[in-house]
Amino acid sequence: MKIEIVKEIKVEGGGYQQMKLESAVNLEPSTCDEIIVGDILDYTNNKGQVFQQLVSKLKYNGIINLSGISLDIICNEYNNGQLTPYEMTELLYNGKTSTDTLYGIINMCQHYGLEIILEDITQYKYIVSAKKVKNE
Numbered sequence: 001m002k003i004e005i006v007k008e009i010k011v012e013g014g015g016y017q018q019m020k021l022e023s024a025v026n027l028e029p030s031t032c033d034e035i036i037v038g039d040i041l042d043y044t045n046n047k048g049q050v051f052q053q054l055v056s057k058l059k060y061n062g063i064i065n066l067s068g069i070s071l072d073i074i075c076n077e078y079n080n081g082q083l084t085p086y087e088m089t090e091l092l093y094n095g096k097t098s099t100d101t102l103y104g105i106i107n108m109c110q111h112y113g114l115e116i117i118l119e120d121i122t123q124y125k126y127i128v129s130a131k132k133v134k135n136e
Contacts, residue, residue: 001017001027001031001032001033001085002013002015002016002032002033002034002035002036003016003017003018003019003027003032003034003035004016004017004018004019004035004038005018005019005020005021005024005035005036005037005038005040005054006018006019006020006034006038007020007040007043009019010064012066016034016036021040021044021050024054025050025053025054025057027057028057029056029057030041030056030057030058030059030060031057031059031061032057032058032059032062033058033059033063033110033130034062034063034064034065035054035058035062035063035064035065036065036115037054037059037064037066037067037084037098038065038066038067038068039067039068039069039096041064041066041068041098042060042068042069042096042097042098042099042100043095043097044098045097047098047100047108048108051108051112052112055112055113055132058132059132060092060132060133060134061131061132061133062088062130062132063117063129063130063132064083064107064109064114064128064129064130064132065070065122065126065127065128066109066120066127066128066129066130067125067126067127068099068100068105068125068126069075069091069092069099069124069125069126070100070101070102070124070125070126071092071099071104072102072103072123073100073101073124073126074088074091074092074099074124075104075129088122089123100126101126102119102121102128105117105126105128106128111134112133113133114133114136115130115132115133116128116130116131117129117130117131121133126128
């Protein structure tokens with residue numbers, strides 16, 4: 001099963017079943033080949049706990065994809081005069097309960113035993129893909 005976690009269900013496409021976070025955490029363990037999380041974790045109160053629940057839904061060799069606004073990039077752009085205070089506020093706090101950095105997300109993935117297979121920053125957003133591997 002491939003799922004995309006969304007705030008609101010839209011027209012499905014791309015071979016992913018869209019579902020809200022509440023439904024995803026109630027899936028049976030080890031049922032997902034791939035989970036697209038996007039920036040949903042930025043809107044949760046218990047980021048680590050929710051992430052751990054999502055990792056448990058992955059099969060071995062399953063992939064989890066995360067993206068979001070990178071706090072360190074936003075701060076650097078603001079300090080360099082590339083963003084106004086209003087733009088910075090909109091990017092960081094637009095209904096979010098938290099914001100992270102690329103390296104914070106990588107550390108979280110590694111903490112839960114995932115292998116990083118892709119890490120990138122484009123403009124203000126981080127992108128991380130990680131694979132669930134068997135511990136030997």
